[in-house]
Amino acid sequence: MEKINYKLIILAIIVLLAVFTFIAMKFSQVIPPSGGVQVGLFFPEDKEITAKGKELYLANCSSCHGVNLEGAPNWRSPDESGLMPAPPHDESGHTWHHKDELLFNIVKYGLEKAANLDNYETNMPIYENILSDEEIIAIMSYIKSSWPKEIIERHNQFDIRE
Numbered sequence: 001m002e003k004i005n006y007k008l009i010i011l012a013i014i015v016l017l018a019v020f021t022f023i024a025m026k027f028s029q030v031i032p033p034s035g036g037v038q039v040g041l042f043f044p045e046d047k048e049i050t051a052k053g054k055e056l057y058l059a060n061c062s063s064c065h066g067v068n069l070e071g072a073p074n075w076r077s078p079d080e081s082g083l084m085p086a087p088p089h090d091e092s093g094h095t096w097h098h099k100d101e102l103l104f105n106i107v108k109y110g111l112e113k114a115a116n117l118d119n120y121e122t123n124m125p126i127y128e129n130i131l132s133d134e135e136i137i138a139i140m141s142y143i144k145s146s147w148p149k150e151i152i153e154r155h156n157q158f159d160i161r162e
């Protein structure tokens, strides 16, 4: 009979433990620079990030999405050119129905790429070469921080689920 190789078994257990720890860490909550608990990609609790995000929002996004995140008037129907107007980013819109990753991708790569659409015509710009990842995250953090607590909690659920 072959001798059981205990060293190999112990090694296998260590490797398995390391893999489980790694997976557990990946799915646990990330601690943002401010030390608060955060879910997903954005930092709605971090005052410094949201203040920067508000500044960037007002400079880059508010002309279409509204100074108070209220969106364009009649945003639910196409405009004269047949394109959709800018929706609100407050709780009355559908921004909060989307996961962080999708929102980030819409802003960075554009709706067409982010949502896998073909030849989708839109007035929503692509910010890949205009804003850094940190700036996009700051803007979205500001937007998320403006939602009522209950909406923030519901939005957190989307990011935990997947």
Ligand code: HEC
Pocket: 057, 060, 061, 062, 063, 064, 065, 083, 084, 085, 086, 087, 093, 094, 095, 096, 103, 106, 107, 111, 121, 122, 123, 124, 125, 127, 139, 140
């Ligand atoms: C020139 C006008 C314009 C500017 C500037 C603009 N957007 Fe948009 N945005 C739109 C339009 C129009 C849509 C809707 C597109 C559609 O549905 O076809 C949109 C859609 C979006 C969506 C998807 C919302 C949803 O509910 O699906 C997000 C997120 C978004 N914009 C974020 C931003 C951010 C962040 C900025 C600033 C960095 C910005 N937008 C600047 C016009 C603009």
